[in-house]
Amino acid sequence: MTGATGVTGATDGPGAGNGLLEGQVALxxxxxxGLGRGIALRFAAAGxxxxxxxxxxxxxxxxxxTRIADSGGxxxxxxxxxxxxxxxxxxVREAADWGGGVLTALVNNAGVQPVQELPGMTVAxxxxxxxxxxxxxxxxxxAAAEWKGGPGGGVRSITHIASIEATHPAPHHAHYSAAKAAVVMHARSAALEYGPYGIRVNTVSPGLIDREGLAQAWPEGVRRWQQAVPTGRLGRPEDVGDACVFLASPMASWITGHDLVVDGGISARPTW
Ligand SMILES: NC(=O)c1ccc[n+]([C@@H]2O[C@H](COP(=O)([O-])OP(=O)(O)OC[C@H]3O[C@@H](n4cnc5c(N)ncnc54)[C@H](OP(=O)(O)O)[C@@H]3O)[C@@H](O)[C@H]2O)c1
Known part of the structure; x- marks a missing residue:
């Protein structure tokens, strides 16, 4: 199946229809x-x-x-x-109300990725x-962790979308890399403080994820990535979605404060 991003396998393929998240309500x-769409479709495919x-x-x-509804979700x-x-x-309140007083999973994916040199960058x-x-x-x-759900309706997992740039900064992305490093550390701190309440908090750190027009807009970057990455391809939104599904599922019930890198292996490359 081909989605609007031109990326295949958003609601089918490995991991789809696995029922891992049956009964859950996710925001x-x-x-x-791009990524959020892939994550949403994989959550729906998992129930x-x-x-x-x-x-x-x-x-x-x-x-x-519409795509989720058309698939019966x-x-x-x-x-x-x-x-x-x-x-x-x-x-968070609206999502929980829509879920009938149930909100079990949150994925903090929204973000901006501006490219800007440090010289000339303002505090604004x-x-x-x-x-x-x-x-x-x-x-x-x-908001999600402290929202009071009905019996069994409270948030159990929170996953932030960080980036491999949290640990490997790219030029002209100082504000972005610093922000993503903060997100990783926030998740670890939140894992400590919300753990006793039965809430797990993790991050997923994607590498370069494909989107429509990327190869045309940044041919040299895409070429460098494909040459360097051991698995030979760019990431797909559903690669990230599947990692988020796993972390929200009972299979990850003893995993919290963790950063799950989803980058086709590029971080394993020697940097020297
Ligand atoms: N693409 C990659 O290769 C890659 C790699 C690593 C990490 N990431 C991370 O993955 C996440 C999603 O990236 P993407 O590539 O999918 O970006 P994208 O296509 O530009 O989507 C960004 C999303 O964030 C929302 N957003 C932006 N500013 C917002 C605000 N002030 N309030 C609420 N929502 C806001 C946008 O909403 P509207 O469009 O509706 O305004 C959109 O849904 C980001 O956190 C990004 O840093 C991406």
Whole structure:
């Protein structure tokens, strides 16, 4: 099956229809974008009802909802600007209300990836990335973890989408790399503090994920990646989605505070 991103296997293929998330209600932030769409479709394929969050792209979110409904699943599109703390809390409440008082999983995926050199970067530029990529993760996590579900309805797993750039910075991405490193450390801290309440918090760190037009927009980057990565290809949104499904599932019930790298093996390469 080919999705709007041109990437295959979003609702079929390995891992689909596995029932791993049967009975769960999941909120996926940034599900109008490339990765979020793949994560939402994989959660639905694993049996979860999915709240598909977007900020501006209602059309893309609606397409994800339709695709899930057409496959026999349950989904709703919910709007929020996650740089606003009250919107993070409202979004979590709306998702839980839609789930009938049940919200069991949150994936903090929404984020921006601007490219900018350090010389000339302003504090406002820095803050814009930190607000979207880190403060929103803090606020959504707090809202979800401290939301009181009905019996059996509370949040059990929270997964942040970080990046391999949290540990291997790329040029002109200082604000982004620093934000992703903060997200990894937030998850480890949250794992410590929310663990006693039965809530697991992890990160998934993707490598370069394919999207429509990427090879045309950045041919030299894609070529370098394909030459360097041991598995010989770019990542697909569903590669990340499957990792998130696993972390939200009972199979990961003793995994928390972990960073799961999903990068086709590129981080295993010697750097010298
Ligand atoms: N693509 C990669 O190769 C890659 C690799 C590693 C990590 N990641 C991470 O994966 C995540 C998704 O990346 P992507 O490539 O899928 O990006 P994308 O296609 O640009 O999607 C970004 C998503 O974030 C939402 N968003 C942006 N600012 C927001 C805000 N202020 N409030 C609420 N939502 C906001 C967007 O919503 P609207 O469009 O509806 O406004 C969209 O749904 C990001 O955290 C990114 O850092 C990506």
């Amino acid at each position: 996926i932030t940034g599900a109008s974008g 979860a009802a999915v709240a598909v969050h977007f900020r501006t792209n209602a059309e893309a979110a609606g397409e994800v909802v 349950r989904a709703v599109a919910l709007r929020a600007d996650l740089t606003v703390e009250s919107e993070c809390h409202r979004l 530029d820095w803050r814009a990335v930190a607000d979207t990529n880190v403060s929103s993760v803090f606020a959504c996590t707090q």
